[in-house]
Amino acid sequence: MSSRTDAPGVAAAPDNADVVTYREAIRLALDDAMAADDTVLLLGEDIAKAGGPFKTTVGLYDKYGADRVFDTPIAENGFCGIALGMALTGLRPVTEIMFSDFLPTAFDAIAMELPRWRFMSGGQTSAPVTVRASGGGGGRFGAQTSSTGESWFLQFYGLKVAVAGSPQGAYGLLRAAIAHNNPVVVFDHKAMHLRKGPLVRGDDRLAEVGKAVVARPGTDVTIVASLLMVHRSLEAAEALAGEGIEVEVIDISWLRPLDMETVAASVGRTGRLVIAEEQYHDGGWGASVISRLATAAAPLAVPPAAVSMPEILISHSPPLEDAMIPSAERIADAVRSVCR
Amino acid sequence: MTAPPDAVLRTWLEQMILIRLAEDKVMEIYMQGLVPGTVHLCQGQEAASVGAIGALTGDDWLLCTYRGHHHALARGMDLEAFFAEIMGRDSGACRGMGGSSYVVDASLGMIGSPAIIGAGIPVATGAGMTARLRGEDRIAMCFFGDGACNIGAFHEALNMAQLWRSQVVFCIENNQYGEYTPFRDSTALPPEAPIAHRAAAYGMAHAVVDGQDVIAVHDMVAQARARAVAGDGPTLIEAQTYRYRGHSRTDPGAYRPPGELDAWKERDPIGILASGIGADGDLEALRERLQQEVDEAADRAAEGPWPTLDQARDYVFAD
Ligand SMILES: Cc1ncc(C[n+]2csc(CCOP(=O)(O)OP(=O)(O)O)c2C)c(N)n1
Ligand SMILES: [Mg+2]
Numbered sequence: 001m002s003s004r005t006d007a008p009g010v011a012a013a014p015d016n017a018d019v020v021t022y023r024e025a026i027r028l029a030l031d032d033a034m035a036a037d038d039t040v041l042l043l044g045e046d047i048a049k050a051g052g053p054f055k056t057t058v059g060l061y062d063k064y065g066a067d068r069v070f071d072t073p074i075a076e077n078g079f080c081g082i083a084l085g086m087a088l089t090g091l092r093p094v095t096e097i098m099f100s101d102f103l104p105t106a107f108d109a110i111a112m113e114l115p116r117w118r119f120m121s122g123g124q125t126s127a128p129v130t131v132r133a134s135g136g137g138g139g140r141f142g143a144q145t146s147s148t149g150e151s152w153f154l155q156f157y158g159l160k161v162a163v164a165g166s167p168q169g170a171y172g173l174l175r176a177a178i179a180h181n182n183p184v185v186v187f188d189h190k191a192m193h194l195r196k197g198p199l200v201r202g203d204d205r206l207a208e209v210g211k212a213v214v215a216r217p218g219t220d221v222t223i224v225a226s227l228l229m230v231h232r233s234l235e236a237a238e239a240l241a242g243e244g245i246e247v248e249v250i251d252i253s254w255l256r257p258l259d260m261e262t263v264a265a266s267v268g269r270t271g272r273l274v275i276a277e278e279q280y281h282d283g284g285w286g287a288s289v290i291s292r293l294a295t296a297a298a299p300l301a302v303p304p305a306a307v308s309m310p311e312i313l314i315s316h317s318p319p320l321e322d323a324m325i326p327s328a329e330r331i332a333d334a335v336r337s338v339c340r
Numbered sequence: 341m342t343a344p345p346d347a348v349l350r351t352w353l354e355q356m357i358l359i360r361l362a363e364d365k366v367m368e369i370y371m372q373g374l375v376p377g378t379v380h381l382c383q384g385q386e387a388a389s390v391g392a393i394g395a396l397t398g399d400d401w402l403l404c405t406y407r408g409h410h411h412a413l414a415r416g417m418d419l420e421a422f423f424a425e426i427m428g429r430d431s432g433a434c435r436g437m438g439g440s441s442y443v444v445d446a447s448l449g450m451i452g453s454p455a456i457i458g459a460g461i462p463v464a465t466g467a468g469m470t471a472r473l474r475g476e477d478r479i480a481m482c483f484f485g486d487g488a489c490n491i492g493a494f495h496e497a498l499n500m501a502q503l504w505r506s507q508v509v510f511c512i513e514n515n516q517y518g519e520y521t522p523f524r525d526s527t528a529l530p531p532e533a534p535i536a537h538r539a540a541a542y543g544m545a546h547a548v549v550d551g552q553d554v555i556a557v558h559d560m561v562a563q564a565r566a567r568a569v570a571g572d573g574p575t576l577i578e579a580q581t582y583r584y585r586g587h588s589r590t591d592p593g594a595y596r597p598p599g600e601l602d603a604w605k606e607r608d609p610i611g612i613l614a615s616g617i618g619a620d621g622d623l624e625a626l627r628e629r630l631q632q633e634v635d636e637a638a639d640r641a642a643e644g645p646w647p648t649l650d651q652a653r654d655y656v657f658a659d
Contacts, residue, residue, distance in 0.1 A: 085466020
């Protein structure tokens with residue numbers, strides 16, 4: 001285990017890695033993408049002069065100026081539609097949605113416009129827009145500011161969806177999304193913003209679109225996780241190693257395209273699957289993973305398990321929120337249950 | 341503004357007649373079972389699109405709506421590609437993926453034509469921002485209906501367009517109805533006030549124009565275009581017009597008070613321009629020639645091949 005990262009079990013960082021916070025990795029991705037391509041510009045609330053509600057744009061307004069970093073009014077649907085117009089005419093806008101929970105106000109622009117205009121025109125146009133959203137619970141923010149929102153857009157074919165499970169993921173996925181010629185929604189998790197991990201930057205460090213990452217190799221059980229659940233799965237894996245259970249943790253990284261090749265290969269070796277997700281199970285990506293394995297007759301030794309949110313809403317009351325969001329203990333229990 | 345030269349006025353007259361005949365043709369081939377889905381026709385509204393588009397340069401971008409055949413044809417879309425698209429053929433302007441509502445030709449600067457009310461208004465604002473940020477002599481021309489002025493996207497986009505001096509011109513084609521409801525029954529305004537007055541809330545320039553008078557529309561859009569590229573901000577133009585047919589193919593328009601349609605037909609945009617330039621005597625010959633073009637294009641379009649699912653798959657994502 002590397003002493004340079006707080007994620008237990010993550011393979012030792014390469015020598016050329018810096019150790020940065022997850023939110024700094026986001027900021028660096030935006031900075032490097034803007035430096036690499038002057039058509040990249042940022043739109044969001046309080047992101048210019050104030051540096052962003054989560055400090056993911058600090059310094060970028062000073063560096064790139066008012067024509068590249070826009071403080072928008074509180075009008076998510078409007079500025080995501082504006083981003084579409086910019087993208088259709090040659091720019092690469094990145095919009096910041098402060099909390100995932102505000103995405104529904106922009107549902108028309110993101111779900112119905114961004115992914116369909118190219119198709120409706122018979123491929124005449126393209127819409128390289130990146131929508132960033134910070135989501136997830138743990139901050140005691142209550143019912144309307146704690147969702148991850150990660151699976152909301154999966155029925156809107158034409159969008160790609162990425163989920164950042166580490167600083168390297170936050171950097172590489174965001175850079176890949178910005179360089180990609182299709183609309184991508186990139187989710188990060190607020191409770192990871194201050195966590196540190198290794199990061200190698202550079203124009204050669206874009207994540208591969210649709211490629212999951214094996215965050216920890218193992219032989220006995222496969223956990224597929226996203227966002228904060230990657231971290232908690234790694235914690236669970238560390239504890240289970242002491243019990244002689246070697247867990248492979250996959251940071252799924254893309255919900256569309258879903259990397260079933262990596263998942264199926266892992267499950268083919270372990271024969272056991274646990275999904276770890278900070279969302280309701282029905283209609284989410286975890287259910288899709290299980291469905292795809294089942295319909296492909298994957299050789300599972302035992303039925304898979306899913307550690308998801310109970311079907312209640314998130315409250316700000318600490319014991320209640322803690323009971324909603326899967327813990328490392330719940331994930332470890334699920335692993336033990338599929339090992340019995 | 342000086343009056344446009346005679347040759348230009350003649351072109352506009354031809355374009356308006358072409359649009360009228362093409363729309364009638366759409367209805368005809370619809371009844372023959374050649375058009376899947378529904379259609380939203382624009383007979384009566386020809387001057388608003390021809391006048392506005394006549395004020396643009398070839399570089400300008402256009403955002404249209406599901407009632408957008410007149411925009412496509414005024415911009416010069418190939419007639420066969422137009423009909424083939426409406427018939428869902430691979431030879432259509434959008435390879436059969438769009439249909440009547442979404443028919444665009446990006447090579448003519450037509451970047452979209454959404455069916456979702458108001459959705460194009462922010463998009464046009466964004467395109468206008470591209471022009472501004474690049475310092476280009478270029479605008480985005482955005483058409484939408486009176487009904488679109490009540491959805492959030494309209495207000496959100498107008499606010500940002502004015503705040504950031506987007507190079508966009510907004511044109512409300514106020515055809516008096518949103519579907520089956522008169523606009524005053526759905527739109528809070530002071531008595532008699534036009535919708536365009538709403539721009540004042542955003543400090544935006546605005547104007548009301550007779551949408552049946554192609555020269556007046558052209559004049560107003562030309563001024564608004566000049567203001568936009570000079571960095572003086574967008575304009576909200578309300579072209580007051582009327583659709584002769586129902587909202588969509590199946591709508592007989594029974595909600596219209598008796599006499600209203602006839603009164604508007606008295607002010608037919610084609611008739612107004614024709615008598616204005618002394619071309620009444622040429623109308624029949626013009627119609628005959630254009631009818632032949634329309635008929636031939638529609639016949640050729642009906643021979644077009646159907647697209648395949650594999651082709652459709654290719655249009656979802658760019659490489
Ligand atoms: C968001 C949304 N709501 C409802 C509809 C259904 N609809 C289609 S056209 C229309 C009326 C629009 O009226 P207007 O903007 O005046 O345009 P017009 O049809 O008169 O050209 C409605 C309600 C829609 N397409 N989109
Ligand atoms: Mg209307």
